[in-house]
Amino acid sequence: xxxxxxxxxxxxxxxxxxxxxxxxxxxxxxxxxxLTVPAGDFAAVFDSIFAAWMQRAGSFCLISGMAGSQQGxxxxxxxxxxAGLADLARQLCWIDRGRIAIVPGLRDERGGVPDVMRGExxxxxxxxxxxxxxxxxxxxPGTHNKxxxxxxxxxxxxxTCMTGEFYSVLSQHSxxxxxxxxxxxxxxxxxxxxxxxxxxxxxxxxxxxxxxTLGLFQRMPxxxxxxxxxxxxxxxxxxxxxxxxxxxxxxxxxxxxTRRYALALKxxxxxxxxxxxxxxxxxxxxxxxxxxxxxxx
Amino acid sequence: xxxxxxxxxxxxxxxxxxxxxxxxxxxxxxxxxxLTVPAGDFAAVFDSIFAAWMQRAGSFCLISGMAGSQQGxxxxxxxxxxAGLADLARQLCWIDRGRIAIVPGLRDERGGVPDVMRGExxxxxxxxxxxxxxxxxxxxPGTHNKxxxxxxxxxxxxxTCMTGEFYSVLSQHSxxxxxxxxxxxxxxxxxxxxxxxxxxxxxxxxxxxxxxTLGLFQRMPxxxxxxxxxxxxxxxxxxxxxxxxxxxxxxxxxxxxTRRYALALKxxxxxxxxxxxxxxxxxxxxxxxxxxxxxxx
Numbered sequence: 001x002x003x004x005x006x007x008x009x010x011x012x013x014x015x016x017x018x019x020x021x022x023x024x025x026x027x028x029x030x031x032x033x034x035l036t037v038p039a040g041d042f043a044a045v046f047d048s049i050f051a052a053w054m055q056r057a058g059s060f061c062l063i064s065g066m067a068g069s070q071q072g073x074x075x076x077x078x079x080x081x082x083a084g085l086a087d088l089a090r091q092l093c094w095i096d097r098g099r100i101a102i103v104p105g106l107r108d109e110r111g112g113v114p115d116v117m118r119g120e121x122x123x124x125x126x127x128x129x130x131x132x133x134x135x136x137x138x139x140x141p142g143t144h145n146k147x148x149x150x151x152x153x154x155x156x157x158x159x160t161c162m163t164g165e166f167y168s169v170l171s172q173h174s175x176x177x178x179x180x181x182x183x184x185x186x187x188x189x190x191x192x193x194x195x196x197x198x199x200x201x202x203x204x205x206x207x208x209x210x211x212x213t214l215g216l217f218q219r220m221p222x223x224x225x226x227x228x229x230x231x232x233x234x235x236x237x238x239x240x241x242x243x244x245x246x247x248x249x250x251x252x253x254x255x256x257x258t259r260r261y262a263l264a265l266k267x268x269x270x271x272x273x274x275x276x277x278x279x280x281x282x283x284x285x286x287x288x289x290x291x292x293x294x295x296x297x
Numbered sequence: 298x299x300x301x302x303x304x305x306x307x308x309x310x311x312x313x314x315x316x317x318x319x320x321x322x323x324x325x326x327x328x329x330x331x332l333t334v335p336a337g338d339f340a341a342v343f344d345s346i347f348a349a350w351m352q353r354a355g356s357f358c359l360i361s362g363m364a365g366s367q368q369g370x371x372x373x374x375x376x377x378x379x380a381g382l383a384d385l386a387r388q389l390c391w392i393d394r395g396r397i398a399i400v401p402g403l404r405d406e407r408g409g410v411p412d413v414m415r416g417e418x419x420x421x422x423x424x425x426x427x428x429x430x431x432x433x434x435x436x437x438p439g440t441h442n443k444x445x446x447x448x449x450x451x452x453x454x455x456x457t458c459m460t461g462e463f464y465s466v467l468s469q470h471s472x473x474x475x476x477x478x479x480x481x482x483x484x485x486x487x488x489x490x491x492x493x494x495x496x497x498x499x500x501x502x503x504x505x506x507x508x509x510t511l512g513l514f515q516r517m518p519x520x521x522x523x524x525x526x527x528x529x530x531x532x533x534x535x536x537x538x539x540x541x542x543x544x545x546x547x548x549x550x551x552x553x554x555t556r557r558y559a560l561a562l563k564x565x566x567x568x569x570x571x572x573x574x575x576x577x578x579x580x581x582x583x584x585x586x587x588x589x590x591x592x593x594x
Contacts, residue, residue, distance in 0.1 A: 173469070213412060
């Protein structure tokens with residue numbers, strides 16, 4: 001049987017065709033995030049990209065991500081933490097029974113405030129499979145970062161941090177946009193200075209202003225200010241995580257981001273390993289294996 | 298002599314004509330913040346608004362705010378904290394000697410990162426005059442809030458918090474914009490729930506996401522989410538200020554903002570009093586009095 005794994009997010013869509021051993025035979029990406037798809041057009045967009053793969057005998061497709069949201073193809077439920085792969089398998093949202101399904105998201109709650117993820121759950125289960133680590137901390141940087149605690153193969157809880165989106169709106173729409181050089185490459189020294197600054201206890205709302213004044217007084221070149229702001233934000237994020245006693249962290253995301261988190265985590269004595277898109281494919285493969293076991297039992 | 302006090306900021310311009318006792322005879326506002334004024338046009342814009350006042354015998358004008366920045370009429374210096382009124386008087390940036398001057402800003406520095414204000418210093422000295430409080434904490438909410446410590450009539454140090462700008466960019470440009478009702482009036486209960494939430498120690502980057510999920514799960518109406526986000530931001534700001542042992546705080550700013558800070562400060566046992574534009578006029582009057590004393594000595 002050929003497994004098709006699709007990560008259908010807000011702004012982009014990625015898919016992979018896997019063989020029976022979970023190896024990637026082919027990958028596709030398309031700028032068809034759910035925001036670009038009018039309601040009712042999801043099936044047509046899916047066909048336009050994956051029809052050839054789906055025509056293979058026995059093809060089966062698992063879709064994760066925002067395609068399962070209210071604004072997506074069909075609304076998949078949220079599984080409540082703690083949750084394992086078997087819980088996801090039981091709550092699939094079928095688009096075409098036996099052929100196409102959307103994977104449920106996860107939800108957690110603390111202090112009366114819910115938290116949610118869609119798509120990252122598949123990456124986390126995939127990362128467990130690829131690393132063999134089934135108890136620990138998994139961090140998924142992106143627009144809305146997820147910090148997920150895992151114990152014995154189940155996601156016990158998680159927190160979202162809007163770090164990526166704060167970086168985006170501050171560097172594009174705030175006064176900082178006037179002096180930042182948005183497309184500057186990572187300046188490690190400036191980044192680590194930002195991370196270190198957050199230890200002053202003065203908070204993000206104050207420390208972010210340093211990315212303005214350091215430029216104003218020519219203490220830092222505009223090419224370094226973006227890295228400094230990034231360090232201020234990621235340092236703040238780390239400062240509010242329960243990292244005491246944590247030794248190993250698995251980062252999952254784009255290399256440009258996971259590299260920054262690895263650098264920042266190193267400053268608090270944590271060695272992080274990093275995975276990319278392969279975590280999504282491995283997660284879909286692991287979920288598919290659970291479904292097949294369920295069928296045969 | 299007639300004193301003309303002008304607060305010329307980034308996005309707006311306000312002026313007042315004061316009599317010899319510091320009473321406001323007339324006020325003007327114009328949508329001519331420095332961002333609307335091409336370099337070289339400041340004198341013409343000033344004349345178009347204040348020519349009639351300036352024609353009175355003995356007229357003298359003190360301008361504070363971003364008109365003294367690099368992008369303003371002329372670059373006024375920054376006085377280094379601690380600084381008193383006499384320090385400002387000594388460093389005036391004269392546009393027309395004896396007739397028009399720009400008041401210097403203030404700067405402070407901590408951990409190698411500078412901090413600056415332009416315009417708020419005049420409001421702080423005015424608030425001291427109006428309240429009689431010459432030692433204490435003065436808080437000026439706005440786009441870039443200032444928290445200024447004052448001892449015996451001198452500003453000993455201050456911190457900027459970008460709280461107003463964070464609120465603006467998050468509510469207009471982030472994912473929160475999709476569910477927030479931007480023009481909703483203050484919902485005190487939702488605001489105070491946001492303030493209380495920041496006590497969870499999970500940080501702004503996480504807590505802000507609650508303004509998304511509480512809407513997603515219909516736990517809070519969209520009309521309340523703006524107030525909740527405002528509470529999350531102002532609560533975070535308070536959490537990073539050294540408020541231990543502080544009993545009295547003077548707030549200076551627009552009533553819609555100072556009201557929120559007064560509500561939030563009450564939750565930590567602090568009674569705050571509030572002043573508006575009158576602080577600017579009183580500060581210019583006090584500075585003018587110092588200049589006259591200097592002339593006569």
